[in-house]
Amino acid sequence: MALTIAALISIIMLSAISIGNSLSLNYYEKTCPDVELIVAKAVKDATSNDKTVPAALLRMHFHDCFIRGCDASVLLNSKGNNKAEKDGPPNISLHAFHAIDNAKSQVENSCPGVVSCADILALAARDAVFLSGGPSWDVPKGRKDGRTSKASETIQLPAPTFNISQLQQSFSQRGLSMEDLVALSGGHTLGFSHCSSFQNRIHNFNTTHDVDPSLKPSFAAKLKSICPLKSRPKNAGTTIDPSTTTFDNTYYKAILQGMSLFSSDQALLDTPKTKDLVSKFATSQKAFYKAFVNSMIKMSSINGGQEVRKDCRVVN
Ligand code: HEM
Ligand SMILES: *[C@@H]1O[C@H](CO)[C@@H](O)[C@H](O)[C@H]1NC(C)=O
Ligand SMILES: *[C@@H]1O[C@H](CO)[C@@H](O)[C@H](O)[C@H]1NC(C)=O
Ligand SMILES: *[C@@H]1O[C@H](CO)[C@@H](O)[C@H](O)[C@H]1NC(C)=O
Numbered sequence: 001m002a003l004t005i006a007a008l009i010s011i012i013m014l015s016a017i018s019i020g021n022s023l024s025l026n027y028y029e030k031t032c033p034d035v036e037l038i039v040a041k042a043v044k045d046a047t048s049n050d051k052t053v054p055a056a057l058l059r060m061h062f063h064d065c066f067i068r069g070c071d072a073s074v075l076l077n078s079k080g081n082n083k084a085e086k087d088g089p090p091n092i093s094l095h096a097f098h099a100i101d102n103a104k105s106q107v108e109n110s111c112p113g114v115v116s117c118a119d120i121l122a123l124a125a126r127d128a129v130f131l132s133g134g135p136s137w138d139v140p141k142g143r144k145d146g147r148t149s150k151a152s153e154t155i156q157l158p159a160p161t162f163n164i165s166q167l168q169q170s171f172s173q174r175g176l177s178m179e180d181l182v183a184l185s186g187g188h189t190l191g192f193s194h195c196s197s198f199q200n201r202i203h204n205f206n207t208t209h210d211v212d213p214s215l216k217p218s219f220a221a222k223l224k225s226i227c228p229l230k231s232r233p234k235n236a237g238t239t240i241d242p243s244t245t246t247f248d249n250t251y252y253k254a255i256l257q258g259m260s261l262f263s264s265d266q267a268l269l270d271t272p273k274t275k276d277l278v279s280k281f282a283t284s285q286k287a288f289y290k291a292f293v294n295s296m297i298k299m300s301s302i303n304g305g306q307e308v309r310k311d312c313r314v315v316n
Contacts, residue, residue, distance in 0.1 A: 023140035023301055032111035039120055042103035043127040054128035055191030056096035061125035066174060067153050071146030071304025072117035075100060075312040088154030092194055100124060104312050117312035118143035122300045132190055134247030135289040146305030147315045160197045160262035164270040174302055182268055182277040183291035184299060189251040194237040195227035198261045203229050214266050216258035252282035
């Protein structure tokens with residue numbers, strides 16, 4: 001009985017998400033046929049100047065979708081006394097906004113007033129994964145941009161200290177499953193983290209352990225030397241996936257070896273279902289890619305805004 005009710009609720013949630021939503025693959029076929037080429041080129045150009053761009057764009061899209069749906073609220077600037085999402089606490093390492101600005105201005109030159117910033121960001125995230133050696137996929141389009149962005153709402157983002165039940169809750173509130181959680185966490189195959197995001201694991205972990213015992217000791221020692229408690233360099237940190245900078249499945253191998261960075265990565269081993277998925281993705285990059293693409297399309301379909309912004313940083 002309990003199961004039936006839970007299943008019913010998730011069916012209702014999923015359909016609520018898909019009803020509001022009329023995304024389609026050929027949305028700009030007549031109104032802006034070159035949009036995908038233009039965005040891909042802008043992402044490629046930005047990346048050739050700065051190798052940190054792909055990771056930034058992927059994370060930016062995730063943050064966008066988790067707050068008010070994928071509505072480009074993450075791109076809005078603070079205005080007057082309204083502090084926007086990008087100036088909220090977990091904005092650490094959000095960057096590469098200029099890459100989206102450039103893509104948008106080139107898209108506007110070719111088809112003014114037609115393509116939403118939310119769609120540009122969804123396309124850019126896909127292009128970022130592909131440019132990093134990962135899979136590609138067709139992105140459904142037709143998102144609208146929102147008119148609200150509040151720094152205070154960024155506390156709704158999952159924190160790196162979250163345990164498995166907190167992660168599950170954060171994802172299920174957005175219609176995303178445990179499989180989506182494990183697959184999308186694979187985004188951590190790219191990018192950089194500051195010490196503040198994982199220092200809970202290497203200093204004063206709890207009253208009996210200074211260091212999280214699930215970390216491999218030599219790896220923990222390395223993290224401690226990068227992130228000393230005192231006189232730490234200002235932007236100290238490390239790549240999230242220790243072994244590579246390409247979009248691959250080494251993130252899952254690292255988790256199994258006690259070399260994940262965040263408590264939220266390690267937590268994926270704490271239920272049999274999520275643990276099995278970590279093992280599956282660690283063994284099969286193909287299975288990871290397939291699941292990641294499927295979950296990205298799901299996450300990037302979370303509904304948002306109302307308008308097509310002219311400038312991604314300000315509402316019309
Ligand atoms: C499951 C919940 C998640 C948590 C708790 C989480 C947490 C974090 C944290 C703390 C950082 C480092 C920030 C810093 O210190 O600079 C980070 C970086 C990153 N995250 Fe996540 N994340 C989650 C899910 C995701 C998802 C779903 C994606 C994309 C599919 C993603 C992609 C990234 C990327 C690419 C970076 C590197 C950013 C850069 O180098 O600029 N994360 N994440
Ligand atoms: C993050 O927030 C801080 C403090 O509110 C702000 O100074 C900084 O510019 C923000 N970072 C980005 C990338 O917008
Ligand atoms: C996860 O954290 C929450 C909040 O701190 C706590 O109430 C809950 O018991 C924890 N769950 C697990 C499985 O550790
Ligand atoms: C500290 O964490 C370890 C590993 O998770 C656990 O075994 C131990 O019981 C914890 N100690 C306290 C006091 O919570």
